[in-house]
Amino acid sequence: MEVVIAPVARLAQLAADAVERLLVTRPDAVLGLATGSSPLAVYDELARRHAERGLSFARARGFLLDEYVGLPADHPQRYRTVIETELVSRVDLPSDAVQGPDGLAADLPAACAAYERAIADAGGVDLQVLGVGTDGHVAFNEPGSSLASRTRIKTLTRQTREDNARFFDGDVDAVPTHCLTQGLGTVLEARHLVLVATGRHKAQAVHQLVEGPVTALWPGSVLQMHPHVTVLVDDAAASRLQLADHYRQTWADKPSWQTI
Template sequence: MEVVIAPGPQLARLAADAVGALLSRRPDAVLGLATGSSPLALYDELARRHAEEGLSFARARGFLLDEYVGLPADHPERYRAVIDRELVSRVDLDPDAVQGPDGTAEDLPAACRRYEEAIAAAGGVDLQVLGIGTDGHVAFNEPGSSLASRTRVKTLTEQTRQDNARFFDGDAEAVPQHVLTQGLGTILAARHLVLLATGRAKAEAVHHLVEGAVSALWPATVLQMHPHVTVLVDEAAASRLQLADYYRDAWRHKPAWQGL
């Protein structure tokens, strides 16, 4: 696990560098796309590079991490609508090449199985963008989730519903109770994980993610078991890290040819 501590705008540029380098060597790469607040600056930077520098997503494919259950297809906070608004509509990524779990399906377990099969059929995810919740969840794998889980139905904690109320005019009751989410095992199957976290509210979760014991109580800690994880955090999110000085030193002396 590589930890990079830097100002927020630099984090977005570093994550965009990783995406750009991947698309340069593999234009048909499969991207794992997260929603929420954490990746928004990254999507802004990717859109800028597409408009100003010619970064192309024309042959790429994308898979969403998760989706709310029961929101109508035209709801603005449905995650497929969010990713279309924040990224797909701003670059040359074919909308038909982006898939998400079907939160409107009548048979939700079957929809989850189909989603796993679609990811496998695409050859797996090359680079997965991630955020982290204040309670250590990634995607919607809430505390107590199986560390080997695959795409499935999950019930959101009240903490997560409160955290997400800002997207529903501050009304936590408007946040759906259930979601479809890639499991921790599904996420671990991606070849490169890039996690972004900013702000002091994420500091405890980041501390457990990087330096804590692997535990279902803090689901993100399972990422310690992955061979290629990049954790991009600002000073506030890094404020609980005991080895912060080492991470800064390692980044400062990292060979340029390694990339992220």
């Protein structure tokens, strides 16, 4: 696990660098796309590179981490709509090349199984963008989730619904109670995980994810078991890291030829 501590704008550039390198070397790459606040600066930077430098997503494919259950197809907070607004409509990634779990399916377990098959049929995810919740959830794998879990329906914690109420005009009761989410086992199969976390409210989750024991109480801690994880955090999110000085020195001494 590599930890990089830098200003928010630099974190977005580093994450975008990783996506750009991948698309240049493999134009038909499979991208894992997260929603929420953490990836927004990354998507802004990718959109800028598309507009100004011609970075192309035309042959790429995308898979969403999760989706609310029951939100109408035209709801602005449906994650398929959010990713269309924040990324797809701003680059040349075809809308039909992006898939998400079907939160409106009549048979939700069948929809989850179908989503797992779709990811496998695409050859798996090459680079997965991630965030982490204040309670340590990755995707919507809430505390107590199986570390080997697959795509499935989950019940959101009160904390997560309160955190996400800002997207629903502050009304926690408008936040759905259930979601479909890639499992931790599914996430771990992506070849490169790039996690972005900013703000002091994420500091405890980042500390547990990077330096804590691997435990279902902090689901993000399972990322310690992955061979290629990049954790991009600002000073505030890094404020509880015991080895923060070491991470800064390691980044400063990184060989110039070595990418994240």
